[in-house]
Each structure stands twice: as C-alpha cells, then as structure tokens.
Amino acid sequence: MLLFGQFCFDSERLALYCGQREIALRPKVAQLLAYFVARPNELVKREAVLKDLWLHGEFREAALNQSITELRQALGDSAKRPLFIKTLPQQGYMWICDIKVTRCSRKRNRLLIGVALGVVLSLGSAAYMHSNSLFSYGQSQAQPQLIIHSMQNHTGVQAHAWWGYALEGVLRTRLQQDYQLLPKSRTPDYIDGVVKEAPQQFYLSLKPLQQRFLLQAELAGRRTEVIVEQLDDNFSDIAAQLIASLTDSSGFIADQPLLVNGLSDYYRGVQALTEYGPQLAKQYFEAALIHAPDHVPSRLELAQIAWLQGHIPEAKAHFSTIELSQTSQALRARYYLYLSTFEKALGEFEHAKHSGQLALTAAQKSQQIELIASAYQLIADIAWSTTQWQDYTHAMSAAYALIGSRSFAYSEAQRSFYLANPPAAGPQQKNTLNLAQSKEVLEAAVRYYRQTERQIDLARSLFAYGQNYLVPVSESEDSLLEALKIVSRSGDKYFQVQVLTYLGFYYIQLHRGDEALSYLNQVDINEAFTPAIEQLNVLKAMAYMDIGLTTDNHQPLQEAQRRLVRLLTNERTSEMTRANTKLLLAWVALKLGDVDNAESLTRTAFKAYKLSGLDDAVVYAKYTQMYIYLLRNEPNQALELIDFEQDKDAHLMLFYASVAAHMTQNDALLEQSKRMLGELQNSQLLLEQLGQFIQQPQRSAKLITELLDAPYSVYCQSKWILE
Structure with missing residues (x-):
C-alpha cells in the first residue's frame, strides 16, 4: 500500500481509499494515478503520458485532460493550489506529495513501486514482463x-x-x-x-x-x-x-434509501415522459409530489416540463424550491444540467455557463460517464452560442473521448443552420467523418426505437437524422416530418419549435421559400426565449429573400430587407446575427443592383466574422467580395483574396478565381484553379458556366450577372450538399 496525505492506494488492485472508504475511479484514472505515484517529484511530460496510456485515439489530449480533472477531484486537489499534482505550464506534471509505504520488507517496498510502474509502462526485459502480467491483472480488477x-x-x-x-x-x-x-x-x-x-x-x-x-x-x-x-x-x-x-454483488447502499411514498407515480411519469412526452408525464410527477412533497426528482422533472411548455415563471419557481444538500451527486448533476439548458434557451449564457460547470463537477464526482458527457456537450453548446471556439473544441473532444461519435450525432446536427447559426468551419469544410459516423449511429438508433415504445427518443433520432447532410433529401424530409408529427402530440412545445424552425431552414435550402414560411409561421414561442426568436426572425427573412431570388420578384426581397433591417435596429440582437444579417442584406442589394451598398455591408460582415474568430466562415464574405470585384471589372483585386491552400475546398472561391484568371489572361492560374475546382464533388455545373464564360468575346457586368452563379445562389450550399 502507498500512503500519501489522507489517502491509501493499493497499486495491485488499482484501488484508492480514504480511511475505510474506497473512492471509485475509472480504470484509466486509476492507471494515471499509478503512473504519477511511480514518479514522485519527477517532471512527467504530457507526451510521455499520452504515449504510455493513450496509444491510440483521435482525442487523446481531451481524454488526458478529463482524467487529470477526475483524479484531482477524487483527491480534493486544485490546479491553482496543488497538494498532489502540480501542472508545469508547457512542460507537463509533477507529483509533489510525499509517498510512504506500509510496513513491509525493503524488497517488498521496491516491488510495490514496481507494480505501480509496471501497470502503466511498456519497458524492456524484466520490467516489460511486470508490465504485461500486472496490467492484465489490473484490468481484470477494473469495473466491468x-x-x-x-x-x-x-x-x-x-x-x-x-x-x-x-x-x-x-x-x-x-x-x-x-x-x-x-x-x-x-x-x-x-x-x-x-x-x-x-x-x-x-x-x-x-x-x-x-x-x-x-x-x-x-x-x-x-x-x-x-x-x-x-x-x-x-x-x-x-x-x-x-x-x-x-451477480456476486450485495447491491446494498446503506446511505441511499429507496422506498419513498408515491415512487410508483414518479416512475409512471418517467415512462410517460419517455414514451409519450411531457404532456402526459406532468400529471404523474404532480401526483408523486402530493405523496412526497420533498421528492426532488419529481420536482426537477416538473421544472423541466414547465419551461419546455413555455411556462417560464412556473419553471423558475420549481428550480428555486429544490434543495440539493441531501441529494446524490448524480441528481445534483441532473439539476444543473436542466437549469443550464433552461438558462441557455433564455439566452442567459453566463448563468448557463456557470450552471454547466457545476453540472460537470457533480457529474465527475458521480463517476457516471453519460452525465459527464452530457455536461461537456452542454458546455460545448454554450461555447458555440458565445463563439468561444477553443472552449467548444475542448468540450466536444472530451465528450467524444467518453462516448464516441454519439456525442456528434445529436449535437453537430443542431448546428447546421449555417448563416442563421454559422459553423466554426464553413460548410465546405464540414467534417465529413463526423457526419458519416453520426449517420451510422442515428440509423441504428432509429431502427431500434421503432421497435420500442420510446416515441420521444425516436423523434429525437429522426430529427437529428434528418439534419445530417449525408442523408438523401427524400429520406431527410420524411424523417423531419415524422419527427414533427410525434413531437406535436407530445406537449413539448420547445422541441416542436426546434423542429418547425429547422424545417423552415430545410426548405430554404431546397429553394422552396413558400413551404419554409408555412412551417416558420407555425412557430409559437414565448418571447423570453430570445435566441430562438432571433433565429426565427433571421430564417423568415431568408425565406422571403429566397422567394425573391428564385422568382425575380422585388416585393419579397423588399420584405426580406425590412425584416433584416429590423433585426439590426434591435439592440438585443447578438453580434453574430448582426454579421449574418449584414451579409444577407449585401446579397439582397446585389440582386437589386446596388453594388456600392453591397460592398459596404460585405466588408462590415467580413470584419465581424474576423473579430469573432470565424476564420473559416469568412469565406462567405470573401467570395461575395470577389464577385463584386468581378462585376466592377477588377479581377486582380479578386485574385488577391484567394488563398489556394486555405480555400482549396471552397467551390465559389475557386470558381471566381478561375473567372478572374481568365479575365487577366493568366493561363497558368486558370488551369490551376480549374483543376482544383474539378477535383471537388458537384462542381460540374460551375465548370460548364466557366466554359461558357470563356467562350464569350465580350465581358461585362451584365454577362457576369446573367451567366455566373452569384454568391446568394448557394447561400445554404444546397447545390453541392443536398442534391
């Protein structure tokens, strides 16, 4: 046994004790502890830990960060004032607490240290033999x-x-x-x-x-x-x-009483919530509270149901009356997950971020992987909404390290609103691998839930499946409409708003603006949900804009203009929506022939994207500015915007670069840009337009307008991704 502080570590069983109480550790966290105690007061480089404990895996860095956090929490340690694990910036870590060994012979003492070393190292000769045998033993002792x-x-x-x-x-x-x-x-x-x-x-x-x-x-x-x-x-x-x-388990937990009056009503509510939705479930949770007024799980579900149905004061009242002092860490994690999600829906992102961190802390203490992953996903959602891309990447990577591609299956789909909610990477750089993995996960989920009574889980899977861009249009439309049918009778109004809103965006992508408006106009939502209201207003403007662009009717374009200007004059409109709105207004101006106004708006949007760290999403403004330069017969200025390495997957960047190269008679550059464009999928129509343009003896703004795809022709990437 190794003793440090108030703890005792059994390096053979990879078990940590505080007094007589065993502290639960995930197997990888226990291995990490063994790794550190084998090297007291030594600099342990991150690269060495990753090499020895995480040989493979796309998100090894996030997995290590997560394990370090869990280990510190188990030890009651702090990164700022460490007692056990000290972080050395840009270098690694150091175990700084003295280690003692229980009374054994000197030979035995060395063996114990060797065991701790052996379970985490792959060494030569005798140490290698220790590693193989002891690692297998340690794994067998880990929780199955x-x-x-x-x-x-x-x-x-x-x-x-x-x-x-x-x-x-x-x-x-x-x-x-x-x-x-x-x-x-x-x-x-x-x-x-x-x-x-x-x-x-x-x-x-x-x-x-x-x-x-x-x-x-x-x-x-x-x-x-x-x-x-x-x-x-x-x-x-x-x-x-x-x-x-x-099992060989006693299954007894003395400090967790299981018999509560009215518990049958609570579980009937859980069943109803899973199979039918909150409308039916609510009455069961209310009945449970009649029998047991202090039953926290029932009140917590009622708080969630209240805001999902649009009853915000009622939800706040439920949340405020919940007492957490006697609850388990798992229930505490669920409380903060629910509260943070509610606060995020209200647009209270700072509060949501704080609650999300509390949810993560409680989830990590509970050692429940799904709760930890859910907390990371929620933190990622909040970081996305506040354009904190580094925090977003870290949180989603940590979720992926815990539950794999399922972390992307439901979350990534929600962020496909592009201009209404632009991605950290532009649509041309969408992570196809994640979409492919998510599609596989969601297909399996849909098949499974169809065989069960769990209609709400089926609706969520159908909704996410319908948003995956690798799903054929015919399938995705049916999937979204089926999800809407289920959720419309569930009583979950907020979920219904999400589906209706996405259907609006979906039909905008297909350039079916009238159908988009028919779904967007069905949205009935409390004005307090400011992010959803803001997104709805942007999409309605986009739907009118789509109708005007596809019919050459100025009246819908003018309506789109009015709605977009209204968004700009609203002081509560977020900075990101302001940037998107200005770019949309620039496209409307281009269609109406107001090139000067279009350029001014485009430049403003470009600066806003840059300021927000949306380096890849800047492509929207870049190819719009290139098009403006072409209209003005300024091809050299257009070519100054292209970065062939950074923009190698951006169809319109390469397309406009090819046009500009032809206009400047730069044959070498023309061949390069044509070749790169031809290597991209769904580029044939653009190549045909380029060929027709090259054959024209005269080049004018009118010819460019009539012959070449404008930036707004693919404002939702429908030509290349959906069809």
Whole structure:
C-alpha cells in the first residue's frame, strides 16, 4: 500500500481509499494515478503520458485532460493550489506529495513501486514482463461495463411498463458500485454492432402468469426467474433478489434509501415522459409530489416540463424550491444540467455557463460517464452560442473521448443552420467523418426505437437524422416530418419549435421559400426565449429573400430587407446575427443592383466574422467580395483574396478565381484553379458556366450577372450538399 496525505492506494488492485472508504475511479484514472505515484517529484511530460496510456485515439489530449480533472477531484486537489499534482505550464506534471509505504520488507517496498510502474509502462526485459502480467491483472480488477436494457413488457398492457422503469432505476442504483454502467441510449450501438466490443448486458422481460407475473432476467450467461404477485412498490425487493441470483454483488447502499411514498407515480411519469412526452408525464410527477412533497426528482422533472411548455415563471419557481444538500451527486448533476439548458434557451449564457460547470463537477464526482458527457456537450453548446471556439473544441473532444461519435450525432446536427447559426468551419469544410459516423449511429438508433415504445427518443433520432447532410433529401424530409408529427402530440412545445424552425431552414435550402414560411409561421414561442426568436426572425427573412431570388420578384426581397433591417435596429440582437444579417442584406442589394451598398455591408460582415474568430466562415464574405470585384471589372483585386491552400475546398472561391484568371489572361492560374475546382464533388455545373464564360468575346457586368452563379445562389450550399 502507498500512503500519501489522507489517502491509501493499493497499486495491485488499482484501488484508492480514504480511511475505510474506497473512492471509485475509472480504470484509466486509476492507471494515471499509478503512473504519477511511480514518479514522485519527477517532471512527467504530457507526451510521455499520452504515449504510455493513450496509444491510440483521435482525442487523446481531451481524454488526458478529463482524467487529470477526475483524479484531482477524487483527491480534493486544485490546479491553482496543488497538494498532489502540480501542472508545469508547457512542460507537463509533477507529483509533489510525499509517498510512504506500509510496513513491509525493503524488497517488498521496491516491488510495490514496481507494480505501480509496471501497470502503466511498456519497458524492456524484466520490467516489460511486470508490465504485461500486472496490467492484465489490473484490468481484470477494473469495473466491468454493464448496460441494463429496458424491460420487455409482454403483458399486453402498456401501462405496466412503469414498473420496468422503476426496477431498472433500483438496479442501476445498486449495481453502480460494482459496474461501470452505460446508458440505455447506447443500446442501439451494441444491438446493431456499431460498437465492436460489447459490455455485459442485463436483460429483463415480464410475462403474465395465472393472474400473476413472471419476471425473467439474464446477465452474462446467468438466468433467473421471479414470480411477481402484483406490480406495486415491491420493485426494490425484486431488484435485491435479481442481484443475489445473477451477480456476486450485495447491491446494498446503506446511505441511499429507496422506498419513498408515491415512487410508483414518479416512475409512471418517467415512462410517460419517455414514451409519450411531457404532456402526459406532468400529471404523474404532480401526483408523486402530493405523496412526497420533498421528492426532488419529481420536482426537477416538473421544472423541466414547465419551461419546455413555455411556462417560464412556473419553471423558475420549481428550480428555486429544490434543495440539493441531501441529494446524490448524480441528481445534483441532473439539476444543473436542466437549469443550464433552461438558462441557455433564455439566452442567459453566463448563468448557463456557470450552471454547466457545476453540472460537470457533480457529474465527475458521480463517476457516471453519460452525465459527464452530457455536461461537456452542454458546455460545448454554450461555447458555440458565445463563439468561444477553443472552449467548444475542448468540450466536444472530451465528450467524444467518453462516448464516441454519439456525442456528434445529436449535437453537430443542431448546428447546421449555417448563416442563421454559422459553423466554426464553413460548410465546405464540414467534417465529413463526423457526419458519416453520426449517420451510422442515428440509423441504428432509429431502427431500434421503432421497435420500442420510446416515441420521444425516436423523434429525437429522426430529427437529428434528418439534419445530417449525408442523408438523401427524400429520406431527410420524411424523417423531419415524422419527427414533427410525434413531437406535436407530445406537449413539448420547445422541441416542436426546434423542429418547425429547422424545417423552415430545410426548405430554404431546397429553394422552396413558400413551404419554409408555412412551417416558420407555425412557430409559437414565448418571447423570453430570445435566441430562438432571433433565429426565427433571421430564417423568415431568408425565406422571403429566397422567394425573391428564385422568382425575380422585388416585393419579397423588399420584405426580406425590412425584416433584416429590423433585426439590426434591435439592440438585443447578438453580434453574430448582426454579421449574418449584414451579409444577407449585401446579397439582397446585389440582386437589386446596388453594388456600392453591397460592398459596404460585405466588408462590415467580413470584419465581424474576423473579430469573432470565424476564420473559416469568412469565406462567405470573401467570395461575395470577389464577385463584386468581378462585376466592377477588377479581377486582380479578386485574385488577391484567394488563398489556394486555405480555400482549396471552397467551390465559389475557386470558381471566381478561375473567372478572374481568365479575365487577366493568366493561363497558368486558370488551369490551376480549374483543376482544383474539378477535383471537388458537384462542381460540374460551375465548370460548364466557366466554359461558357470563356467562350464569350465580350465581358461585362451584365454577362457576369446573367451567366455566373452569384454568391446568394448557394447561400445554404444546397447545390453541392443536398442534391
């Protein structure tokens, strides 16, 4: 045993103790601790840690940061005032606490240090042998992963399903000390083989049996059956029987009472929330509070339901009356996750950021991977909304390190509003790998949820699937409309607003502005949700603009102009929306022939994008300015804007560069830009336009306007991505 501070570390079992209490650590965090204690007072470089503990993985840096944070929290350590792990900027880390070894012979002492060293190093000769044998042993001692599947209800009465939710909740609570529990949301991954290495799996099924019920359970090859006389609050005792039959765990947690009056109503609410939505679930949570007024989980769900249905004062009242002092870390994490999401929806980003950090801290203390990943995803969403790109990248990388491509499947899809909500990288540089992985995950999720009663999960999966740009248009449209149908009857008004808003954007991409307006005009939302209101106003202006651009009708263009100017004069409009609005106004001005005004607006938008750190999204303003230079017969100025390395994937940049090269009779540059454009997918139409332009004996602004695609012709990239 290694002693440091108030802690004791068993380097053979990779177990950390404080007094008589074992502190739960993820296997990788325990290995990291062993790595540090094997090198007291030595500089440990980040590169060395990554090499020894994270041999592979796209997000090794984020995984190391996450593990360092968890280890510090387990030790009660601080990066600013360290007692154990000191950060040396630009160098690495140092273990600074004295280490003692329990009474053993000197030879044994050396062996213990060698064990700690061996589990994390791959060395030569004798040390290498220690590494192999001891690492395997350490891994066998780590908590096995377990996923508890939803109970299969074969009773023929869907109302009985609540009991399965209750039973699963008790099982999760009692097994978390012996297993690394994975969330049900990952069930599709393992059923459809998206993830190769499946964890242990806990199956439950309930069948009628002569006015009683037969509960069948299976875990890792073990099977058992229990006769259930009636479906009431007996799920706690039933869980204990299952654990005793199927595992070597006692499943007992003394400080966590499980019997609460009205708990059956709470789990009926959980079932209703999952299968039907908040409208039905609300009455069950209210009933639970009648029996147990201090039941925090029920009140927390009511707080969430209230704001999702647009009742903001009611939501605030629920949040303010919740007392967290006696709650578990997991429940505390959920509280701050719900609160932060609510604050983000209100546009209160500083409050949301603070609550998100509290959610992350509590989630890390709970050691529940899904909660930690959810907190990182929420922090990433907030960073996105406030254009904090470094924070966004770090948070999403950390989420990816924990739950893989599922972290992108639902989050990345939400950020595809481009000009209404521009990406950190422009549409030409969208991460195709992430989209491909997300598409696979979402396809599996849709198939799985179609076979269950979990309609809300199905709607979320359909919504995200419909936003993935690798999904064919015919499929994505059906997916979005099906999601809208489900959510419209769920009572989740905020979710309905999200789907309606995206459908508006979706039809704008297809240049079907009238259909876009038909969905955008259905949006009914509380004015307090300022980010959603702002986005809705931008999209309505874009829809009118689309109608005007595709029909050459000036009236819709003028309506778009009025709406965009109204956004600029509203002092509450965010800086990013102001930049987008100015670029949209520039495009309207170009269509109306007001080139001077278009250039002024474009330059302003360009500066705003630069100031916000949207270096890749600047491409919108760059190719607009190039087009203006071409209209003015200033091709040399247009060529000064092109960076062939940075803009190698930007269709219009290469297209306008090719036109400018021809106008300056620079044949070498023309061939280079044509070749690069031809290497991009969906560039054939642009190459045909270029060929026609080259054949013209005279070049004028009128010819450029009539023959070449203008910047606004692809303002949602529909020509290249959706079709």
